[in-house]
Structures are given as structure tokens and as C-alpha cells.
Amino acid sequence: MAQTVILRGQSQRDFAKALLDRAPADAVVTIKAATRSNDQNALMWCLLSDLSRAKPEGRMHTTDVWKQLVMHACGHAVQFELGLNGQPFPTGFKSSRLTKNEMSDLIEWIYQYGAEHGVVWTDPERRRAA
Numbered sequence: 187m188a189q190t191v192i193l194r195g196q197s198q199r200d201f202a203k204a205l206l207d208r209a210p211a212d213a214v215v216t217i218k219a220a221t222r223s224n225d226q227n228a229l230m231w232c233l234l235s236d237l238s239r240a241k242p243e244g245r246m247h248t249t250d251v252w253k254q255l256v257m258h259a260c261g262h263a264v265q266f267e268l269g270l271n272g273q274p275f276p277t278g279f280k281s282s283r284l285t286k287n288e289m290s291d292l293i294e295w296i297y298q299y300g301a302e303h304g305v306v307w308t309d310p311e312r313r314r315a316a
Contacts, residue, residue, distance in 0.1 A: 192220070221282065222289035230281065230289065232309055233296045242303035253281065260295050262288075 191202045206215065234249040234256070247255065258264040262284075266274040284292065300307065 219285040219287070222284045222286055226286065226289045226293065227281065230293055230296070233293065233300070233307065236305055236307050237296065237300060240300070240303070240305040242300070242305060256292060256296055256299070257281065259299075260288075260292050262292075 189205055191198055191205070193199055193202065209215070230253070231249060234252045237252050238247060238249050254264045254266075265277050267277050269275050281289065281292070297307075299305075
């Protein structure tokens with residue numbers, strides 16, 4: 187049986203250690219930082235929509251393309267492939283794999299880029315919610 191434990195405090199750490207002590211031979215243990223939250227994801231898409239509507243520097247992109255451009259600008263591996271119609275499209279890294287800290291950095295980058303290009307945010311109060 188698989189077990190997932192979120193290490194929020196000492197009791198969860200103690201439970202995780204007990205699970206390790208009882209683990210069968212050849213068990214696999216993975217410890218990783220928590221991935222981005224649903225609130226962070228919703229905020230990112232809201233901001234990307236604002237970028238798409240604002241068309242900074244005359245860039246007319248869909249929110250999906252903006253996401254890939256922003257992720258690339260933040261140093262995340264993004265690939266662009268040539269589609270069957272000859273047009274490039276983004277593939278590769280997904281924001282669902284970002285940690286909470288990486289997603290926070292991505293959101294802050296979007297805010298900075300938008301501020302430098304006069305983007306008006308539709309929901310500025312949500313900025314610190316994520």
C-alpha cells in the first residue's frame with residue numbers, strides 16, 4: 187500500500203520514520219518539495235490572460251504560449267516543435283511540476299514583466315493570495 191505524508195510538523199516526521207522502519211525490502215521512497223498550489227495555478231492563468239489581452243510589445247499570443255514564454259524566461263526548460271502545419275508550438279515542461287517556490291518566482295516574474303509593460307491586472311488583490 188502506498189503512503190503519502192506531508193511533513194508539516196514533528197508528528198508527521200515521526201510517522202514517516204515509522205513507515206520507513208516497516209517498509210518491505212525493495213520499497214521505493216521519494217521525498218520532494220510540494221508542488222504548486224491550486225490557488226497559485228489559478229492566479230497564474232489569470233495573469234497570463236491579462237498579458238494576452240494587454241498585448242505587451244505588440245505580442246499577440248494565447249495564454250498557453252505566454253505560459254511557455256514566461257517559463258522559458260524564468261529558466262525552465264521549454265521546447266518548441268514544428269507542427270504539421272509548419273507552425274511552432276510549445277512542448278515540454280509543465281507548470282504542474284513546479285514547486286511552490288518555483289511557482290511563486292514565476293508569478294513574481296509575470297508581475298514584474300507586466301509592470302514594465304503597463305499591463306493592468308484584472309484582479310490585483312489576489313497578488314499575495316498565492
